[in-house]
Amino acid sequence: xxxxxxxxxxxxxxxxxxxxxxxxxxxxxxxxxxxxxxxxxxxxxxxxxxxxxxxxxxxxxxxxxxxxxxxxxxxxxxxxxxxxxxxxxxxxxxxxxxxxxxxxxxxxxxxxxxxxxxxxxxxxxxxxxxxxxxxxxxxxxxxxxxxxxxxxxxxxxxxxxxxxxxxxxxxxxxx
Ligand SMILES: [Zn+2]
Numbered sequence: 001x002x003x004x005x006x007x008x009x010x011x012x013x014x015x016x017x018x019x020x021x022x023x024x025x026x027x028x029x030x031x032x033x034x035x036x037x038x039x040x041x042x043x044x045x046x047x048x049x050x051x052x053x054x055x056x057x058x059x060x061x062x063x064x065x066x067x068x069x070x071x072x073x074x075x076x077x078x079x080x081x082x083x084x085x086x087x088x089x090x091x092x093x094x095x096x097x098x099x100x101x102x103x104x105x106x107x108x109x110x111x112x113x114x115x116x117x118x119x120x121x122x123x124x125x126x127x128x129x130x131x132x133x134x135x136x137x138x139x140x141x142x143x144x145x146x147x148x149x150x151x152x153x154x155x156x157x158x159x160x161x162x163x164x165x166x167x168x169x170x171x172x173x174x175x
Pocket of ligand 1: 091094095138140141
């Protein structure tokens with residue numbers, strides 16, 4: 001397991017929605033939601049304390065990408081041309097991976113980010129001997145590949161990620 005020093009929390013509510021925000025607002029958000037019968041907190045998901053028993057179940061398509069290192073067809077992903085403000089978390093384990101502020105349109109057909117959350121992504125040489133694979137540092141799920149030297153943004157980094165590996169969480173406006 002890599003760094004666990006994220007100052008981010010995610011609340012997973014019974015209605016299937018999520019809140020993401022900074023930990024200094026966590027107590028207030030808990031107090032706000034606890035009394036609401038329609039928004040009972042089913043679990044407070046700190047990614048750093050999650051284990052394999054907390055993995056979200058995957059569809060066959062998600063398993064092909066996340067577990068077996070597959071790639072979704074370009075332009076097919078739900079987040080390819082999606083630019084709302086929030087956080088992208090691991091679809092399998094909910095670890096925060098990329099801030100939407102780091103997302104840019106690379107025109108490649110996959111969601112692209114020029115910066116990861118600190119310590120959120122593991123880089124390993126790809127089996128193809130050419131590229132660098134990126135995986136979720138929390139659950140080791142396949143995300144995509146990372147490229148440099150393209151000068152597409154000032155950070156000169158492109159995390160090319162499968163939408164199927166991600167789940168978007170709207171930013172908590174109160175955070
Ligand atoms: Zn993960």
